[in-house]
Amino acid sequence: MQKEMAGRAKKKIRSLQDLADAAGVSRATASRALNDNPVISLKTRKRLQSLARKHGYSINQKARDFRLQRTSVISVVFMLDIRSEQHMSDPFFLDMLGGIADALAEHDYDLLLAHAPITDVLDLKESRVMQQSDGTIFIGQGEQHEQLKELAAGDNHMVVWGYPVADKNYVVIGGDNKGGCYKATKHLLELGRRKVAFFGNTNNPENAARYAGYLQALDEYGIAANPMIEVDVPFEMHRAREVIVTMLESGVELDAVVCISDVMALAAISTFQDVGLDVPNDIAVVGYDDISLAAYSSPPLTTVRQTIRHAGRVLVESVLGLIRGEHVPDTMLTSELIVRKSSGENG
Amino acid sequence: MQKEMAGRAKKKIRSLQDLADAAGVSRATASRALNDNPVISLKTRKRLQSLARKHGYSINQKARDFRLQRTSVISVVFMLDIRSEQHMSDPFFLDMLGGIADALAEHDYDLLLAHAPITDVLDLKESRVMQQSDGTIFIGQGEQHEQLKELAAGDNHMVVWGYPVADKNYVVIGGDNKGGCYKATKHLLELGRRKVAFFGNTNNPENAARYAGYLQALDEYGIAANPMIEVDVPFEMHRAREVIVTMLESGVELDAVVCISDVMALAAISTFQDVGLDVPNDIAVVGYDDISLAAYSSPPLTTVRQTIRHAGRVLVESVLGLIRGEHVPDTMLTSELIVRKSSGENG
DNA sequence: CTGAAAGCGCTTACAG
DNA sequence: CTGAAAGCGCTTACAG
Numbered sequence: 001m002q003k004e005m006a007g008r009a010k011k012k013i014r015s016l017q018d019l020a021d022a023a024g025v026s027r028a029t030a031s032r033a034l035n036d037n038p039v040i041s042l043k044t045r046k047r048l049q050s051l052a053r054k055h056g057y058s059i060n061q062k063a064r065d066f067r068l069q070r071t072s073v074i075s076v077v078f079m080l081d082i083r084s085e086q087h088m089s090d091p092f093f094l095d096m097l098g099g100i101a102d103a104l105a106e107h108d109y110d111l112l113l114a115h116a117p118i119t120d121v122l123d124l125k126e127s128r129v130m131q132q133s134d135g136t137i138f139i140g141q142g143e144q145h146e147q148l149k150e151l152a153a154g155d156n157h158m159v160v161w162g163y164p165v166a167d168k169n170y171v172v173i174g175g176d177n178k179g180g181c182y183k184a185t186k187h188l189l190e191l192g193r194r195k196v197a198f199f200g201n202t203n204n205p206e207n208a209a210r211y212a213g214y215l216q217a218l219d220e221y222g223i224a225a226n227p228m229i230e231v232d233v234p235f236e237m238h239r240a241r242e243v244i245v246t247m248l249e250s251g252v253e254l255d256a257v258v259c260i261s262d263v264m265a266l267a268a269i270s271t272f273q274d275v276g277l278d279v280p281n282d283i284a285v286v287g288y289d290d291i292s293l294a295a296y297s298s299p300p301l302t303t304v305r306q307t308i309r310h311a312g313r314v315l316v317e318s319v320l321g322l323i324r325g326e327h328v329p330d331t332m333l334t335s336e337l338i339v340r341k342s343s344g345e346n347g
Numbered sequence: 348m349q350k351e352m353a354g355r356a357k358k359k360i361r362s363l364q365d366l367a368d369a370a371g372v373s374r375a376t377a378s379r380a381l382n383d384n385p386v387i388s389l390k391t392r393k394r395l396q397s398l399a400r401k402h403g404y405s406i407n408q409k410a411r412d413f414r415l416q417r418t419s420v421i422s423v424v425f426m427l428d429i430r431s432e433q434h435m436s437d438p439f440f441l442d443m444l445g446g447i448a449d450a451l452a453e454h455d456y457d458l459l460l461a462h463a464p465i466t467d468v469l470d471l472k473e474s475r476v477m478q479q480s481d482g483t484i485f486i487g488q489g490e491q492h493e494q495l496k497e498l499a500a501g502d503n504h505m506v507v508w509g510y511p512v513a514d515k516n517y518v519v520i521g522g523d524n525k526g527g528c529y530k531a532t533k534h535l536l537e538l539g540r541r542k543v544a545f546f547g548n549t550n551n552p553e554n555a556a557r558y559a560g561y562l563q564a565l566d567e568y569g570i571a572a573n574p575m576i577e578v579d580v581p582f583e584m585h586r587a588r589e590v591i592v593t594m595l596e597s598g599v600e601l602d603a604v605v606c607i608s609d610v611m612a613l614a615a616i617s618t619f620q621d622v623g624l625d626v627p628n629d630i631a632v633v634g635y636d637d638i639s640l641a642a643y644s645s646p647p648l649t650t651v652r653q654t655i656r657h658a659g660r661v662l663v664e665s666v667l668g669l670i671r672g673e674h675v676p677d678t679m680l681t682s683e684l685i686v687r688k689s690s691g692e693n694g
Numbered sequence: 695c696t697g698a699a700a701g702c703g704c705t706t707a708c709a710g
Numbered sequence: 711c712t713g714a715a716a717g718c719g720c721t722t723a724c725a726g
Binding site: 058060061062063065066071073090091093094097101105110111112113114131132263266267269270273293295296297298300 | 405407408409410412413418420437438440441444448452457458459460461478479610613614616617620640642643644645647
């Protein structure tokens with residue numbers, strides 16, 4: 001008897017079968033008990049659960065997922081646009097990723113990160129990213145709207161951070177890009193600036209919407225857009241600097257800049273200061289995103305706040321909704337202008 | 348006959364069995380063929396492989412992993428130290444994560460991100476993080492060296508980004524923190540600064556090593572450490588600002604600062620400028636990490652470069668080495684001083 | 695060179 | 711309320 005108990009105590013419980021043996025029930029009962037299936041008597045459930053706890057056993061989720069034909073994995077694809085050269089180290093991405101990771105963890109999903117530059121999203125169709133995950137979150141549309149449409153035509157559970165495009169067939173979550181840039185531009189105009197440049201490209205829907213907001217504000221003030229100061233500034237900072245310097249040397253005049261991201265705004269400020277221009281006195285600068293560093297630049301950055309972490313949560317709730325078979329609407333999050341010193345006044 | 352072919356063509360191939368049926372071989376042969384097992388005739392292998400390609404079938408990795416009793420997942424734990432309040436959005440983390448993600452992808456491993464603040468690492472022992480992954484990468488030791496030791500005492504495959512501690516039993520990859528901060532401090536001393544402060548806490552091994560490097564440089568110049576200007580500055584920027592302001596108001600004199608991270612250095616510069624101090628003329632500032640924004644602050648930041656992305660690769664290679672059962676040595680990556688304008692001179 | 699059979703750790707419809 | 715049995719999609723030792 002002693003011997004038997006000793007033997008039993010020694011045996012490491014590594015599977016449901018082990019646990020069932022130790023408790024003297026079947027594997028089926030053990031499974032139901034640990035899943036708190038009410039068809040099992042409360043007493044048996046409690047007994048099995050505490051036995052499991054005592055032995056440090058918990059259900060093998062991978063086996064469970066396999067049996068249930070699911071993965072409990074959501075993949076996240078950063079659509080780093082090669083042409084725009086936006087860099088992964090933009091803090092915007094990490095904040096977004098953090099929001100997504102937190103929300104997924106709460107729902108017991110794992111996060112599969114696919115961030116290598118994607119030349120053609122369709123390649124993902126046969127990759128683990130889409131095949132071995134229950135859903136996919138795309139961060140940005142890049143210039144691949146058509147490919148995203150084709151992916152969405154499959155039965156994939158996918159949501160996209162971006163801006164709605166006319167004929168889209170996928171769920172879009174995004175900020176109010178047009179309204180955000182409208183507010184930013186209007187703010188500069190209200191402060192008396194009249195030669196307001198736009199720094200950034202417009203080759204994806206989000207950026208195009210921001211540009212539209214910029215134009216709308218100019219229009220309200222009866223200012224014609226000046227192509228000379230709408231610059232396709234690359235996200236990559238070394239190149240951004242070159243482009244900006246070239247533009248300044250061309251002799252165009254400007255007294256304010258609306259930038260497509262905070263990182264670009266920081267690069268612009270640094271470049272202006274290098275050539276002896278004062279921000280905001282000579283040139284006012286407004287960014288976009290409100291990354292945490294924005295408040296600590298010199299001067300502190302006026303910017304359009306995107307509630308990035310919250311956006312991450314919305315993306316997660318949306319993709320999980322799709323997985324549950326629900327109808328999921330698009331979401332547009334509001335954008336708020338945060339006024340600091342880089343635009344002059346206030347701050 | 349026609350009918351049969353039509354039927355066959357229509358049937359969607361979703362599993363090895365489907366493929367085997369379509370090819371007229373056994374499931375076992377199909378498995379070996381797709382894995383390019385040379386025991387199968389080359390002809391059969393090629394035939395099966397092209398058939399699979401034609402039907403867009405690829406092996407279900409999750410089922411394969413399950414059968415092979417592995418997960419193909421490496422988990423990454425960011426040891427966000429609650430006391431030091433270093434924020435996840437520090438670009439340092441994203442660069443590191445990017446390096447890790449790239450390297451893992453090359454080896455066909457997935458990345459499970461666990462970044463919620465960990466109060467007690469031992470909680471991970473029973474979580475998916477360690478149970479359902481083949482290995483774990485910890486970013487930072489925080490103040491949990493003892494707990495990491497206990498985890499390592501299990502048979503876990505784990506590597507830690509940090510700094511070697513005397514009685515450690517886990518593999519450590521890290522920068523030359525002591526040497527890096529030594530160089531940074533010496534650089535300031537060589538430029539004639541004599542009242543050099545240290546901004547940061549020393550409550551984890553990495554930071555303690557940096558502090559030691561700072562002291563060593565001071566010592567070589569015969570300067571005694573002044574406790575008044577070794578400030579436990581929190582990583583969180585709002586609080587950092589408060590602490591710095593309080594210190595300045597206390598009337599201590601300083602003409603240079605060595606900061607424990609670039610983000611902290613940027614916060615410090617911003618704070619100094621706010622109170623009317625000029626950087627670098629009144630106070631020289633040196634950071635640590637060389638995040639990509641460091642070159643674009645105002646003034647551009649002198650800092651100690653950590654080859655962050657490369658470090659990510661080394662972490663991955665090391666943990667995969669452990670999984671393969673190899674002996675994996677510690678690695679110390681060199682640290683290089685990048686001189687820009689925030690320290691005065693050059694840049 | 696190929697196949698039949700066992701089994702990875704679970705869940706659940708079915709039967710009692 | 712509980713159990714025996716089938717099966718999720720694979721791989722591999724064993725036998726031929």
